[in-house]
Amino acid sequence: MNTINQIPGGVCAPQGFKASGMHCGITKKVEKKDIGLIFSTVPCVSAAVYTKNKVKAAPLKVTREHLENGTAQAILCNSGNANACNADGYDVASKMCQIASAFLGIPESEIVVASTGVIGQPLNIHPVDACMKSLVGYLSENGSGEAADAIMTTDLMKKEIAVSFTLGGKECKIGAIAKGSGMIHPNMGTMLSFITTDADITAPMLSKALKMVVEDTFNMVSVDGDTSTNDMAVVLANGLAGNAKIEAQEDDFDTFVIALMYVCIYLARMMAKDGEGATKLLECSVKGAKTEESARILAKSVITSSLFKTAMFGADANWGRVLCALGYAETDFDPAKAEVSFASKAGEILVCRDGCGVAFSESRAKEILLHDEIEVHVDLHQGPGEAVAWGCDLTYDYVKINGDYRS
Amino acid sequence: MNTINQIPGGVCAPQGFKASGMHCGITKKVEKKDIGLIFSTVPCVSAAVYTKNKVKAAPLKVTREHLENGTAQAILCNSGNANACNADGYDVASKMCQIASAFLGIPESEIVVASTGVIGQPLNIHPVDACMKSLVGYLSENGSGEAADAIMTTDLMKKEIAVSFTLGGKECKIGAIAKGSGMIHPNMGTMLSFITTDADITAPMLSKALKMVVEDTFNMVSVDGDTSTNDMAVVLANGLAGNAKIEAQEDDFDTFVIALMYVCIYLARMMAKDGEGATKLLECSVKGAKTEESARILAKSVITSSLFKTAMFGADANWGRVLCALGYAETDFDPAKAEVSFASKAGEILVCRDGCGVAFSESRAKEILLHDEIEVHVDLHQGPGEAVAWGCDLTYDYVKINGDYRS
Numbered sequence: 126m127n128t129i130n131q132i133p134g135g136v137c138a139p140q141g142f143k144a145s146g147m148h149c150g151i152t153k154k155v156e157k158k159d160i161g162l163i164f165s166t167v168p169c170v171s172a173a174v175y176t177k178n179k180v181k182a183a184p185l186k187v188t189r190e191h192l193e194n195g196t197a198q199a200i201l202c203n204s205g206n207a208n209a210c211n212a213d214g215y216d217v218a219s220k221m222c223q224i225a226s227a228f229l230g231i232p233e234s235e236i237v238v239a240s241t242g243v244i245g246q247p248l249n250i251h252p253v254d255a256c257m258k259s260l261v262g263y264l265s266e267n268g269s270g271e272a273a274d275a276i277m278t279t280d281l282m283k284k285e286i287a288v289s290f291t292l293g294g295k296e297c298k299i300g301a302i303a304k305g306s307g308m309i310h311p312n313m314g315t316m317l318s319f320i321t322t323d324a325d326i327t328a329p330m331l332s333k334a335l336k337m338v339v340e341d342t343f344n345m346v347s348v349d350g351d352t353s354t355n356d357m358a359v360v361l362a363n364g365l366a367g368n369a370k371i372e373a374q375e376d377d378f379d380t381f382v383i384a385l386m387y388v389c390i391y392l393a394r395m396m397a398k399d400g401e402g403a404t405k406l407l408e409c410s411v412k413g414a415k416t417e418e419s420a421r422i423l424a425k426s427v428i429t430s431s432l433f434k435t436a437m438f439g440a441d442a443n444w445g446r447v448l449c450a451l452g453y454a455e456t457d458f459d460p461a462k463a464e465v466s467f468a469s470k471a472g473e474i475l476v477c478r479d480g481c482g483v484a485f486s487e488s489r490a491k492e493i494l495l496h497d498e499i500e501v502h503v504d505l506h507q508g509p510g511e512a513v514a515w516g517c518d519l520t521y522d523y524v525k526i527n528g529d530y531r532s
Numbered sequence: 533m534n535t536i537n538q539i540p541g542g543v544c545a546p547q548g549f550k551a552s553g554m555h556c557g558i559t560k561k562v563e564k565k566d567i568g569l570i571f572s573t574v575p576c577v578s579a580a581v582y583t584k585n586k587v588k589a590a591p592l593k594v595t596r597e598h599l600e601n602g603t604a605q606a607i608l609c610n611s612g613n614a615n616a617c618n619a620d621g622y623d624v625a626s627k628m629c630q631i632a633s634a635f636l637g638i639p640e641s642e643i644v645v646a647s648t649g650v651i652g653q654p655l656n657i658h659p660v661d662a663c664m665k666s667l668v669g670y671l672s673e674n675g676s677g678e679a680a681d682a683i684m685t686t687d688l689m690k691k692e693i694a695v696s697f698t699l700g701g702k703e704c705k706i707g708a709i710a711k712g713s714g715m716i717h718p719n720m721g722t723m724l725s726f727i728t729t730d731a732d733i734t735a736p737m738l739s740k741a742l743k744m745v746v747e748d749t750f751n752m753v754s755v756d757g758d759t760s761t762n763d764m765a766v767v768l769a770n771g772l773a774g775n776a777k778i779e780a781q782e783d784d785f786d787t788f789v790i791a792l793m794y795v796c797i798y799l800a801r802m803m804a805k806d807g808e809g810a811t812k813l814l815e816c817s818v819k820g821a822k823t824e825e826s827a828r829i830l831a832k833s834v835i836t837s838s839l840f841k842t843a844m845f846g847a848d849a850n851w852g853r854v855l856c857a858l859g860y861a862e863t864d865f866d867p868a869k870a871e872v873s874f875a876s877k878a879g880e881i882l883v884c885r886d887g888c889g890v891a892f893s894e895s896r897a898k899e900i901l902l903h904d905e906i907e908v909h910v911d912l913h914q915g916p917g918e919a920v921a922w923g924c925d926l927t928y929d930y931v932k933i934n935g936d937y938r939s
Contacts, residue, residue, distance in 0.1 A: 180859030180867045180887070210855050210867075212888040244852020245889035431838070432934055439935030445651025448617050452587030460587045460617075480587070481619040482652035521928045527839055528846030 127380045129290045129387050132298070135269025138287030139298040139323035140365040141166045144268035146275030149256035151248070152205035160253065161275030162260050163200040163302075163319055164229060169361040171197035171237070172332035174339050176356040182207050183214030184238040185357060187222065191234045195328030197361055198235040200319050201225045202276050204304070207355050208240040208248040217248050224254050228261040237359050239317055241278055241304060273302040276317055279526055280304050282399040286391045290384045292368035292377045297324040301388050305346075305356075305396040316343060316396055318358040320388065324381055325364035326371040333374070334382050335360050342389035345421065345514040346397050347429045360385075397515035402522030404497065406515065407437055411503045414510030419456040421512040426454035427501060428516035437499055438518035442467060442490035444476040447501060464504040469496035534787045536697045536794050542676025545694030545707040546730035547772040548573045551675035553682030556663035558655070559612035567660065568682030569667050570607040570709075570726055571636060576768040578604035578644070579739035581746050583763040589614050590621030591645040592764060594629065598641045602735030604768055605642040607726050608632045609683050611711070614762050615647040615655040624655050631661050635668040644766050646724055648685055648711060680709040683724055686933055687711050689806040693798045697791045699775035699784045704731040708795050712753075712763075712803040723750060723803055725765040727795065731788055732771035733778040740781070741789050742767050749796035752828065752921040753804050754836045767792075804922035805905075809929030813922065814844055816908045821917030826863040828919040833861035834908060835923035844906055845925035849874060849897035851883040854908060871911040876903035 136144050146161035173192055175185050191197065201221055208214050218238050226233040240248065263271070273285045287300035305316025326334070339358055364370070371377050398406035409427040414420035427433055430450035436443040444465050452460055465477040471493045476485050493499075543551050553568040580599055582592050598604065608628055615621045625645050633640040647655065670678070680692045694707035712723025733741070746765055771777070778784050805813035816834040821827035834840055837857035843850040851872050859867055872884040878900045883892050900906075 178856065178859040179865065180855050207852070210852055210884065210888050212886075214888075243850075244856060245884065247889075431930075435931050435934035438931065441935065443651075445614070445617055448587050449585065449651060452585040458586070477617070477652065479619075481617050481621075482654075519931060519934075521931050523838075524842050524845065524926060524928050524931060527842035527926075528848065 127290055127383070129288050129384050132287045132289050134287045134300060135273060135285035136163050136300040136302050136319060136321045137266045137269040138300040139321050139363070141323060141363050142300065142321045143264040143266055144272040145260055145263035145265060146268065146271030147256060147260055147263060150252035151203050158271060158275035159205045160203045160256060160260060161272035162225070162264065163272055163321065164264050165198050165321070165361055165363045167363050167365065168196055168198050168235070169363040170195055170326065170328040170331055171359065171361050172328065172335045173357055173359040174335060180210065182209035182240060182355040183211065184208055184218040184240045185355065186215060187218040188237045188239065188357065191222070191236060196235060197237050198231050199225060199229055200237040200239065200359060200361070202239040202317065203253065204241050204276050204278050206240060206242040206246060206248045207244045209355060210245040211247050213247060217250050220250050221253050224257045228257050239355070239357055241276060241317055241355055269300065269302060276302065276304040278304060279401050280399055282395060284392055284395045286388055288384055288387055290380060292324060292380060295366050295368040297366040297368055298322060299384050299388050301392060303392040303396065316356055318343065318392055320358065320360040322360065322362045323364065323366040324362055324371065325366060325368050326362050326381065330371050330378060331360060331362050334378065334385055337382060338385045338389050342386065342393040345425065345512065346393045347425060347514065347516045394515055397517050400517030401526045402520040403517030404520055405437055405518045406498045407501065407517055408499070408513060408515050409501045409503065410513045411505065412511040413505040413507055414458060415508035416510045417512060419458065420510035422456040423451050423454050423458070423503065424512045424514035426450045427503070428514040431519055434516065434519035437494065438520050440491055440494035442476055442487065442494060444482070447503070448477065448480070451503065458505050459507060462506045464506065466502045467493055468500040468502060469493045469498060471496055534697055534790070536695050536791050539694045539696050539705070541694045541707060542680060542692035543570050543707040543709050543726060543728045544673045544676040546705040546728045548730060548770050549707065549728045550671040550673055551679040552667055552670035552672060553675065553678030554663060554667055554670060557659035558610050565678060565682035566612045567610045567663060567667060568679035569632070569671065570679055570728065571671050572605050572728070572768055572770045574770050574772065575603055575605050575642070576770040577602055577733065577735040577738055578766065578768050579735065579742045580764055580766040581742060587617065589616035589647060589762040590618065591615055591625040591647045592762065593622060594625040595644045595646065595764065598629070598643060603642060604644050605638050606632060606636055607644040607646065607766060607768070609646040609724065610660065611648050611683050611685050613647060613649040613653060613655045614651045616762060617652040618654050620654060624657050627657050628660050631664045635664050646762070646764055648683060648724055648762055676707065676709060683709065683711040685711060686808050687806055689802060691799055691802045693795055695791055695794055697787060699731060699787060702773050702775040704773040704775055705729060706791050706795050708799060710799040710803065723763055725750065725799055727765065727767040729767065729769045730771065730773040731769055731778065732773060732775050733769050733788065737778050737780070737785060738767060738769050741785065741792055744789060745792045745796050749793065749800040752832065752919065753800045754832060754921065754923045801922055804924050807924030808933045809927040810924030811904065811927055812844055812925045813905045814908065814924055815906070815920060815922055816910065817920045818910045818912065819918040820912040820914055821865060822915035823917045824919060826865065827917035829863040830858050830861050830865070830910065831919045831921035833857045834910070835921040838926055841923065841926035844901065845927050847898055847901035849883055849894065849901060851889070854910070855884065855887070858910065865912050866914060869913045871913065873909045874900055875907040875909060876900045876905060878903055
């Protein structure tokens with residue numbers, strides 16, 4: 126069994142990657158870094174997944190074009206402005222790549238561009254233009270944290286991880302940074318996630334690995350049911366680890382997928398935990414559903430329910446809301462066999478069996494629900510389908526943060 | 533053109549209907565009425581629509597059986613306990629009908645039973661048993677308000693309306709009471725609504741009228757995206773108005789539908805306005821969609837978005853969230869043609885054209901959005917589809933109300 130070790134370094138942990146981040150002036154707050162850059166010293170193969178929202182931000186369109194050939198060498202991302210729904214959005218996103226291209230000395234088409242922030246306010250290119258020389262100059266093997274800072278919006282926690290593992294005796298690494306706190310809902314995207322690796326892998330296999338992993342990780346996170354216009358997950362692989370190139374779905378591919386899954390589960394949980402206004406990470410695991418797809422739909426439905434989320438905020442074992450959310454999910458099951466329990470570090474308590482309530486100690490349930498990581502276990506006893514979804518509680522602060530986001 | 537006049541009297545406005553409501557002890561608060569009764573002195577034809585949640589409360593199952601023959605003469609409803617997900621739920625709901633049957637002197641199968649409140653706590657039959665003699669004794673032509681009080685849970689406003697209109701020169705009336713504040717989402721049901729009329733109409737035409745109207749009214753309301761286990765809308769028609777019986781989809785049917793629509797729009801708007809914690813009624817009208825169904829999906833998506841709802845709470849003209857919610861709705865349209873404006877009593881302001889922002893005065897927008905009834909007008913310029921949906925803002929109080937609902 127291959128061991129996966131968590132290591133420091135974020136996106137710069139894999140060989141040959143550098144990063145930087147700084148304040149360029151897109152946001153008013155001068156202490157806030159608002160532009161970040163990730164660069165590989167050698168060309169990479171690349172894969173990406175994008176939001177399914179029909180309203181797509183301009184940088185997604187530009188990135189999609191740039192990644193058509195399956196290669197990229199840098200990722201440029203700003204926060205503070207989504208560059209979505211702007212008449213000049215496409216031109217501005219293209220211009221960002223042109224500017225970076227000049228200073229990085231790589232073709233414009235090798236640059237991935239992303240934006241996050243307010244929708245529908247023109248993005249001023251001047252701060253980007255003015256900062257680029259410095260941003261490129263600051264590129265460093267210790268720069269992952271700065272890039273991670275630069276893509277945060279309402280995020281309170283910096284999201285950064287790296288792991289090492291071996292492929293045929295060669296040490297390989299995967300690193301990642303992510304942002305995501307509001308406008309997050311299972312339907313791909315759901316955030317920005319930039320992943321680097323020095324593993325040697327073909328573009329088609331990298332794309333296959335990313336799609337497989339995203340389905341079980343980022344697509345299973347919901348903060349507020351809103352699927353953003355700007356979300357994307359991008360992975361760059363530069364092959365510097367020197368492993369035998371992964372070209373087919375064999376053992377090394379499986380190992381790579383497991384390592385990528387480790388990274389993305391970590392980020393997915395962090396995004397849920399850092400949901401806007403959240404005080405608790407909620408994890409809903411469904412088993413015994415008819416199919417895996419059915420289990421996914423059910424787990425997402427629970428994690429998305431405003432009533433369930435507020436109940437968890439109040440540490441209230443209101444399991445009827447779990448049943449209710451299962452019941453309106455658009456998938457078939459028999460509620461009469463449903464079993465539900467709540468769990469946390471403090472233990473587990475069964476609250477519903479055969480679709481009906483069982484007697485349980487409210488004080489014991491409260492004790493369990495007062496923890497900041499809550500699990501809801503649902504067993505439907507009607508098939509092999511299993512899935513896990515992550516979310517967070519709905520709190521006063523969510524309302525506060527979003528009641529006047531733009532000012 | 534037939535005139536529809538709003539009149540007092542609620543469910544007792546139509547001839548031959550009486551109602552009552554009282555505190556029987558299902559809820560702990562002694563000042564809160566928790567059981568209500570509506571009774572027609574003569575037999576009625578009846579129609580109903582129910583929640584689509586797969587987890588259905590026991591009273592729905594009993595009511596569905598009782599309405600199989602298309603007739604009913606009384607509606608019994610308690611608040612404080614949903615009688616859902618209880619092992620003995622069906623027996624308790626049946627027992628409620630048996631008890632009422634004995635005192636009303638009508639067959640058990642002529643009684644509609646409904647419950648609203650907490651899910652998964654056994655409903656004690658004793659308070660129902662003990663109060664029934666009084667509840668029947670209190671039946672009065674002035675009792676609509678008491679019945680309306682009795683079915684309220686977290687509702688702050690009593691929901692009651694009646695209208696008069698003429699069919700072939702005969703004055704007919706429709707009256708209604710409703711409850712609905714949380715766990716409300718477009719997918720039928722979405723609340724309890726009890727409608728009475730003295731119009732003479734066959735059961736199939738009554739059912740057809742109700743289904744048509746519900747689609748454009750109750751199914752277009754969302755408070756929190758949660759579709760309840762208990763929702764139903766029931767209409768009883770006793771024929772005492774003496775109009776020529778409505779037996780086909782002709783002029784009188786159309787008039788009846790328009791009057792029923794008036795009643796249900798009124799209740800739908802009231803439910804949205806009285807959404808848990810709401811400070812504003814939000815109305816989203818979509819036109820220019822490819823089809824009416826597409827317009828419905830789009831309007832509901834906007835009204836359901838947590839980010840849009842919090843922005844409206846903050847009187848923030850964050851139209852990007854409207855575009856975003858349109859974009860992730862599961863229906864096809866071209867965002868590049870979308871036009872959006874906000875309106876209220878203070879006027880209207882265009883904020884987006886051709887899918888992009890237009891310059892507008894933020895202070896003027898604020899002035900408009902500070903009102904308590906806000907309209908969002910979306911024009912997609914790509915077809916004849918139109919629809920309207922109603923919702924409310926998402927506020928601190930929603931979180932407060934639902935963070936500890938059971939205690």
